[in-house]
Amino acid sequence: MPKTKFQCQLRGVPPFCGRGRDTGGRRRLSCDSTTSDFIHFVDQETKNDFDFYYNLIRSSKKDYIDTGFAAKEFLNTNIRDKFKVFQKYIAAADDAKTLLSDRSEDPNWFEGLELSEKTKEQSMCKRAKERMRGYYYKTKTALKSSDFYVHSKNGQGKRLIDQFLIELQKKLESNNYNGSYFNRKDHSDYRLCSDSGLFQCGGLWNIDKCSYNREHVINPYRSREERIIFQTWNLDHKIELSRSIIPSIFKAFEALQLGNCFCINCEENHSVGNIDTDRYYLQIFTRDNLKLVHIVCHYKGKHDATSDVYTVCKACSKERF
Numbered sequence: 001m002p003k004t005k006f007q008c009q010l011r012g013v014p015p016f017c018g019r020g021r022d023t024g025g026r027r028r029l030s031c032d033s034t035t036s037d038f039i040h041f042v043d044q045e046t047k048n049d050f051d052f053y054y055n056l057i058r059s060s061k062k063d064y065i066d067t068g069f070a071a072k073e074f075l076n077t078n079i080r081d082k083f084k085v086f087q088k089y090i091a092a093a094d095d096a097k098t099l100l101s102d103r104s105e106d107p108n109w110f111e112g113l114e115l116s117e118k119t120k121e122q123s124m125c126k127r128a129k130e131r132m133r134g135y136y137y138k139t140k141t142a143l144k145s146s147d148f149y150v151h152s153k154n155g156q157g158k159r160l161i162d163q164f165l166i167e168l169q170k171k172l173e174s175n176n177y178n179g180s181y182f183n184r185k186d187h188s189d190y191r192l193c194s195d196s197g198l199f200q201c202g203g204l205w206n207i208d209k210c211s212y213n214r215e216h217v218i219n220p221y222r223s224r225e226e227r228i229i230f231q232t233w234n235l236d237h238k239i240e241l242s243r244s245i246i247p248s249i250f251k252a253f254e255a256l257q258l259g260n261c262f263c264i265n266c267e268e269n270h271s272v273g274n275i276d277t278d279r280y281y282l283q284i285f286t287r288d289n290l291k292l293v294h295i296v297c298h299y300k301g302k303h304d305a306t307s308d309v310y311t312v313c314k315a316c317s318k319e320r321f
């Protein structure tokens with residue numbers, strides 16, 4: 001490939017590589033002429049490839065990006081006052097279509113949803129399952145990205161985690177990913193709403209009921225707007241998933257790897273055992289530890305409630321099945 005040489009006076013003009021990296025003002029640079037190029041900028045801001053492609057995407061998707069920023073800003077300022085306005089709007093909504101179920105009966109409710117969602121109950125069931133899958137993948141990602149998994153001795157840590165995740169997923173599948181939580185037509189022992197689909201806030205993680213009396217209520221079956229607002233309601237872990245449950249799972253694995261299994265059933269020490277998947281399943285995915293709360297009652301600080309190390313010996317594990 002022919003080379004081109006030229007000489008010119010460029011005092012005060014800093015050279016930059018094509019990727020936007022400053023050369024540091026060096027006059028002599030060693031580089032591959034086939035892959036390197038230099039760009040000189042005079043009195044203007046330097047832009048690299050990332051800047052170029054970001055601006056390209058932003059120019060074509062400006063409305064979407066601006067909407068996202070606006071939504072984030074909206075939810076970060078004066079949230080209590082704004083949701084009081086929402087609550088007044090909800091209270092004034094038309095109840096006439098609340099008990100309708102099929103897409104053909106209330107097509108506006110299904111606007112923006114997949115065509116495969118034929119009934120409101122099916123759609124709400126799907127939303128609950130999505131939340132459960134989110135908790136599962138959050139747990140899976142944390143476990144599989146850990147040093148205990150990646151650098152496990154003789155692959156033991158990897159085998160322990162893989163088996164635990166398989167058992168956890170089987171339990172979710174056998175319970176239909178707890179889709180019943182948002183399904184108003186499911187049995188009252190399982191669902192979190194009334195027969196009509198009304199949900200009530202459970203209050204802060206450490207109290208028995210919401211302190212806002214009946215202000216924090218919502219029926220996502222009533223209108224499309226309420227269905228969308230319902231997405232801001234949180235299934236809150238009283239014992240926190242990231243801060244307590246997952247660290248406890250790691251401690252259980254470490255104990256098993258060291259041959260130190262304290263069985264929570266017979267309360268004796270054993271050299272061999274298994275992690276108690278049932279206990280952790282209850283804490284991650286069930287109403288034993290989950291509480292549906294309005295965004296105002298979702299406390300994001302550290303919870304005092306803690307998980308524990310749950311392991312069982314071989315004998316007690318067999319007695320369960």
